[in-house]
Amino acid sequence: MITEISLTEIAKTTRQAAQKSAVLSTEAKNQAIEAVAQALIAAAPKILTANQLDCQKAEADGIAKPLYNRLKMDEGKLNSAIAGLRNVATLPDPVGEVQIHRELDQGLILKRITCPLGVMGVVFEARPDAVIQISALAIKSGNGVILKGGKEATHSCQELVAAIRQGLATTAVNPDAVQLLTTREETLELLKLDEYVNLIIPRGSNSFVRFVQENTSIPVLGHAEGICHIYIDKLADIQKAVAITVDAKTQYPAACNAAETLLIHTDIATEFLTAVAPILKEHKVELRGDAPTRQILPSVKVATEDDWAREYSDLVLSIKVVANLDEAIAHINMYGSGHTDAIVTEDEEGARTFLGYVNAAGVFHNCSTRFSDGFRYGFGAEVGISTQKLPPRGPVGLEGLVTYKYQVVGDGHIVADYSGKNGKAFTHRDLD
Amino acid sequence: MITEISLTEIAKTTRQAAQKSAVLSTEAKNQAIEAVAQALIAAAPKILTANQLDCQKAEADGIAKPLYNRLKMDEGKLNSAIAGLRNVATLPDPVGEVQIHRELDQGLILKRITCPLGVMGVVFEARPDAVIQISALAIKSGNGVILKGGKEATHSCQELVAAIRQGLATTAVNPDAVQLLTTREETLELLKLDEYVNLIIPRGSNSFVRFVQENTSIPVLGHAEGICHIYIDKLADIQKAVAITVDAKTQYPAACNAAETLLIHTDIATEFLTAVAPILKEHKVELRGDAPTRQILPSVKVATEDDWAREYSDLVLSIKVVANLDEAIAHINMYGSGHTDAIVTEDEEGARTFLGYVNAAGVFHNCSTRFSDGFRYGFGAEVGISTQKLPPRGPVGLEGLVTYKYQVVGDGHIVADYSGKNGKAFTHRDLD
Numbered sequence: 083m084i085t086e087i088s089l090t091e092i093a094k095t096t097r098q099a100a101q102k103s104a105v106l107s108t109e110a111k112n113q114a115i116e117a118v119a120q121a122l123i124a125a126a127p128k129i130l131t132a133n134q135l136d137c138q139k140a141e142a143d144g145i146a147k148p149l150y151n152r153l154k155m156d157e158g159k160l161n162s163a164i165a166g167l168r169n170v171a172t173l174p175d176p177v178g179e180v181q182i183h184r185e186l187d188q189g190l191i192l193k194r195i196t197c198p199l200g201v202m203g204v205v206f207e208a209r210p211d212a213v214i215q216i217s218a219l220a221i222k223s224g225n226g227v228i229l230k231g232g233k234e235a236t237h238s239c240q241e242l243v244a245a246i247r248q249g250l251a252t253t254a255v256n257p258d259a260v261q262l263l264t265t266r267e268e269t270l271e272l273l274k275l276d277e278y279v280n281l282i283i284p285r286g287s288n289s290f291v292r293f294v295q296e297n298t299s300i301p302v303l304g305h306a307e308g309i310c311h312i313y314i315d316k317l318a319d320i321q322k323a324v325a326i327t328v329d330a331k332t333q334y335p336a337a338c339n340a341a342e343t344l345l346i347h348t349d350i351a352t353e354f355l356t357a358v359a360p361i362l363k364e365h366k367v368e369l370r371g372d373a374p375t376r377q378i379l380p381s382v383k384v385a386t387e388d389d390w391a392r393e394y395s396d397l398v399l400s401i402k403v404v405a406n407l408d409e410a411i412a413h414i415n416m417y418g419s420g421h422t423d424a425i426v427t428e429d430e431e432g433a434r435t436f437l438g439y440v441n442a443a444g445v446f447h448n449c450s451t452r453f454s455d456g457f458r459y460g461f462g463a464e465v466g467i468s469t470q471k472l473p474p475r476g477p478v479g480l481e482g483l484v485t486y487k488y489q490v491v492g493d494g495h496i497v498a499d500y501s502g503k504n505g506k507a508f509t510h511r512d513l514d
Numbered sequence: 515m516i517t518e519i520s521l522t523e524i525a526k527t528t529r530q531a532a533q534k535s536a537v538l539s540t541e542a543k544n545q546a547i548e549a550v551a552q553a554l555i556a557a558a559p560k561i562l563t564a565n566q567l568d569c570q571k572a573e574a575d576g577i578a579k580p581l582y583n584r585l586k587m588d589e590g591k592l593n594s595a596i597a598g599l600r601n602v603a604t605l606p607d608p609v610g611e612v613q614i615h616r617e618l619d620q621g622l623i624l625k626r627i628t629c630p631l632g633v634m635g636v637v638f639e640a641r642p643d644a645v646i647q648i649s650a651l652a653i654k655s656g657n658g659v660i661l662k663g664g665k666e667a668t669h670s671c672q673e674l675v676a677a678i679r680q681g682l683a684t685t686a687v688n689p690d691a692v693q694l695l696t697t698r699e700e701t702l703e704l705l706k707l708d709e710y711v712n713l714i715i716p717r718g719s720n721s722f723v724r725f726v727q728e729n730t731s732i733p734v735l736g737h738a739e740g741i742c743h744i745y746i747d748k749l750a751d752i753q754k755a756v757a758i759t760v761d762a763k764t765q766y767p768a769a770c771n772a773a774e775t776l777l778i779h780t781d782i783a784t785e786f787l788t789a790v791a792p793i794l795k796e797h798k799v800e801l802r803g804d805a806p807t808r809q810i811l812p813s814v815k816v817a818t819e820d821d822w823a824r825e826y827s828d829l830v831l832s833i834k835v836v837a838n839l840d841e842a843i844a845h846i847n848m849y850g851s852g853h854t855d856a857i858v859t860e861d862e863e864g865a866r867t868f869l870g871y872v873n874a875a876g877v878f879h880n881c882s883t884r885f886s887d888g889f890r891y892g893f894g895a896e897v898g899i900s901t902q903k904l905p906p907r908g909p910v911g912l913e914g915l916v917t918y919k920y921q922v923v924g925d926g927h928i929v930a931d932y933s934g935k936n937g938k939a940f941t942h943r944d945l946d
Binding site for chain 2: 101104105184186190192194199200280281295296299301319321322325326328329330333334415433437438439441442443444445446447448449450452453454458459460470471472473475476477485486487488489490491492493494495496497498500501508510
């Protein structure tokens with residue numbers, strides 16, 4: 083069993099390795115990613131055998147089917163994870179980007195340059211292929227990573243991390259930049275290491291994310307809930323409204339960007355509900371409505387106050403009829419989780435109002451909430467979706483795993499020369 | 515006495531006002547700032563009288579001189595604060611900036627646009643003129659602000675906020691966007707209002723900032739300490755090194771960007787210390803050195819382990835002789851607070867290593883750490899300097915008071931069309 087002291091040692095080692103990664107060239111990092119890909123291919127038999135062991139144990143323990151499916155890793159899944167890893171090598175390097183380049187005075191130059199965060203602690207559930215994706219993102223962003231997988235995936239994760247570290251051994255990235263923890267106790271200790279860990283990324287249930295947020299002073303990147311809304315405006319195109327609603331609810335109901343609540347303008351409620359209800363029924367969606375909804379569709383269950391604040395993550399949809407756009411926006415800003423909310427309307431002015439006033443990371447017009455995703459946005463890869471107000475917000479890719487520093491280069495410049503009545507003035511001239 | 519419930523009401527009201535501010539045009543916000551300036555000018559006699567009252571009370575209470583000086587507001591100080599306010603109107607609007615503009619597919623357009631954070635809670639000490647600057651920044655960034663000044667400045671703050679709100683009354687900005695709290699109990703309650711307050715900005719002593727960080731789940735923008743270093747490399751120009759050291763330590767020793775520790779390459783230690791010590795002595799700087807330093811300057815006090823981790827904020831400087839650049843970087847990364855650290859050297863390669871490896875918001879070459887400041891960087895105004903690792907980091911101006919949202923506009927686009935084997939591909943084409 084690993085003690086607290088040795089976990090601190092692991093974190094220190096990771097930090098040291100990460101400090102070297104921070105200044106590597108894009109080429110060196112991409113070479114490291116390719117070396118990891120080759121090591122994973124070579125270790126595939128071992129990895130798949132370890133995964134079979136995990137799966138047998140999970141079956142014996144009577145693990146739930148969806149969790150089992152996420153745990154199971156066949157050759158196809160492994161190959162696609164390796165393809166994803168190689169894709170990260172093709173993405174632009176998020177480190178070293180010059181965000182500000184400014185002459186403060188003659189010979190005194192300010193640059194704001196992106197740099198890695200340091201060490202990320204990533205705690206995830208069953209899916210062992212997450213190890214590959216997260217390691218790729220950590221290497222490319224010049225960070226170190228301490229991974230903690232679910233206990234049901236222990237053997238798989240161990241073989242994966244062993245292969246990744248072996249791949250790194252011959253590269254410019256120190257293998258200690260990627261570490262694996264295996265016990266639950268270590269997760270709790272990890273959350274205390276604010277001296278060495280710069281960001282915690284919990285990937286799991288809402289209650290787990292909330293637990294992490296409440297038990298660490300390290301910044302946490304995660305979304306607590308995805309309560310997404312679709313508002314069908316009185317000037318909505320019914321056909322688009324039906325297609326978007328069905329897609330947002332049924333295309334993948336377990337996703338955080340699936341819709342949970344439908345708001346409908348009273349003027350269009352009968353026409354729209356009559357059109358959409360049979361199709362939702364075909365998709366086996368359970369509807370829960372307020373009183374006006376149930377006047378139109380009497381067979382619908384009653385929606386209570388609880389329903390407006392719930393992420394079903396399932397084929398259930400709550401429905402509320404609203405008097406106007408303002409009421410829809412107020413409802414969303416009260417009950418929404420700031421993830422993604424959409425309006426369906428042909429009225430440009432109404433759409434502008436909705437996109438402006440709704441407080442969410444994603445505000446959509448005439449398209450499905452399911453587009454709220456790093457791959458669909460063209461970020462190449464994502465570590466998750468953040469519903470926090472401060473950046474990084476929304477889908478977080480490589481860009482969200484870096485920070486910046488201000489570099490000022492002078493030639494003996496001192497502040498005394500710029501102070502007092504006869505002090506020199508700054509030029510503050512932006513350079514290319 | 516204001517109860518918890520009524521503070522929640524104040525926060526709700528601020529939030530509602532802020533939601534309106536979020537969508538105002540730049541012109542409307544600038545007009546509001548000008549109206550505030552005129553209201554402050556009209557209320558000047560009242561404000562100055564209130565300040566005299568605060569000052570008399572403070573003198574009777576035997577307040578410390580530096581605090582008294584910060585509290586005292588004469589006509590000149592008020593006018594210069596009003597000039598600063600008007601300057602904020604001339605700064606670029608941080609809201610509505612398009613950071614990403616991308617076609618995801620034909621007719622499906624992604625934009626990432628900056629938007630206000632919502633409501634800021636700002637807790638500050640004596641200086642009543644801070645009310646004016648912070649209100650200006652809040653109005654321009656489209657945020658609401660709940661201000662809590664020090665109790666010694668109560669009358670001044672009340673008159674200032676009354677004038678500001680009166681100025682806003684005839685503008686597009688709802689006066690409720692600027693609120694004032696006056697009791698200490700309210701500060702504690704404010705820290706609990708994570709549902710309504712999006713960012714806490716504590717401006718005060720290090721221990722106060724730490725107290726705030728440990729007692730709220732709302733994001734905190736603040737720096738815990740400014741332990742800034744100057745490393746004099748063996749290839750330093752002695753004249754520049756002396757001037758920079760003297761400026762960084764003595765130009766304003768109470769500032770967080772003043773230097774606390776001097777690291778000197780062993781090869782240049784005798785030459786440099788012999789040159790700098792008499793000048794520092796003239797400026798009444800107390801020196802504390804390690805053993806090699808005291809061999810060169812026997813009269814210097816002993817520096818203990820405690821000294822390396824201390825922000826003196828005073829005319830005291832600790833000195834350590836190091837074997838090489840790596841040792842200097844390691845010392846800074848261990849004891850520094852991530853605020854600002856400088857290298858003095860004529861060796862470009864060494865400077866690059868230093869700027870790359872030192873983990874600080876400001877990494878400087880051949881200039882004084884005192885340049886680490888929003889005004890000097892050309893940000894126009896700042897709310898403070900953040901030593902956190904995640905952005906906003908370093909001096910935080912208007913840009914640090916906004917977040918962003920992802921807008922996606924389609925024409926009935928659904929994710930089902932982009933899924934499965936025959937799914938459409940995204941174009942991911944960046945637009946102007």
